[in-house]
Amino acid sequence: MIDDLLRATVRDLADESGTPHGLAARALADGQRIRRNRRTAAVSTALAAVLAVTIPFVTLLGRSDESRPLPAATVTVAPAPAFKPTEVFTGPGGVLLLGIQERTRSFALYPETGQYRQFPDGIGLVEPSPDGRYAVIWRDDSENIRIFNLRTGEYWQPPIPAASYTSWSADGSRLLVSHVKGYSIVDPARRRSTDHKVDFGQMPCLEYCQFTWFDGDTRVALPQAWTRGEEETRLTGIAIFEASSGKVSEHLPIKAMPIGEHSTSPDGRLMLVRQTRSPEQLTVVDIVTRQETAHFSASWSRFLADGSILAQNGGVLTRYAGNGTVLEKMELPLELTGRNLTFGF
Secondary structure, rough: HHHHHHHHHHHHHHHHHOOOOOOOHHHHHHHHHHHHHOOHHHHHHHHHHHHEEEEEEEHHHOOOOOOOOOOOOOOOEOOOOOOOOOOOEHHHHHEEEEEEOOOOEEEEEOOOOEEEEEEEOOOOEEEOOOOOOEEEEEEOOOOOEEEEEEOOOOOOOOOOEEEEEEEEEOOOOOEEEEOOOOEEEEEOOOEEEEEEEOOOOOOOOOOOOOOOEOOOOOOEEEEEEEEEOOOOEEEEEEEEEOOOOOOEEEEEOOOOEEEEOOEEEOOOOOEEEEOOOHHHHEEEEOOOOEEEEEEEEEOOEEOOOOOOOOEEOEEEEEEEEEOOOOEEEOOOOOOOOOOOEEEOO
């Protein structure tokens, strides 16, 4: 019955996708694809230009500009395991591969079957929730998002402004959506959304105002920026909002960018931020003391439920401790190399 419903839903999505795509819709879909890729040339160049004139983060911490090397790694790279679309793929730390994104194709793990299925043409981006139950769907012909239930095959379009960025909570129960008016909290199970307006004139941010979850998913963070004319932009810190009320609770004097989804450790002590010199150079910061605890390079990275950090650099997945110690390394199979991957718990 579920398979029949899934097939019907896929046909509906395909029928609605249309062939002529608006330029704005295509730009939005491409922008979201760039965000999931974490580091395309355009975003890298733009972010590097902004951060190049930012007050150096390491200087504010009273440390040398020279990056400290990671602790010596004695962990060997495990050979690439086999990947089969009919079987669940497991990464370092036992995390499950939930989504695979290519330039023109998207795949998601369906929990009822344990298989990876391709979404129809016209679906520009698919972002599964960490629990593997839902997925955010971006269609090429629409600026709005849809929530797809991977278990039942049903989908729902939240009544929110056109989204520019989305971020799942760690348990997958809520979706944080950034948009031109502020942010919204979406509850897929209840099909409810709560909008919170933010005055970006009073709370200036970078060109892309990107809210991220913070402190156990009870609060949200927004990097703040100061601009003089068109040539000088400086990050001034991170504003913290109460997720449920939209009120600012504090300002963190951390002049850096949280990496995005799952940028804060489960205990709320550490944060993954982008280095000032290169968007792919990441730093782990102690939020209370604002001391750096680790540096490493990665195309994308995130905290896991046990407090360790999963990162991808080329065709290798690495799991780090909060102090940068290498815990585990695994080579990606050829079928997954060069793809945008989404892992869950």
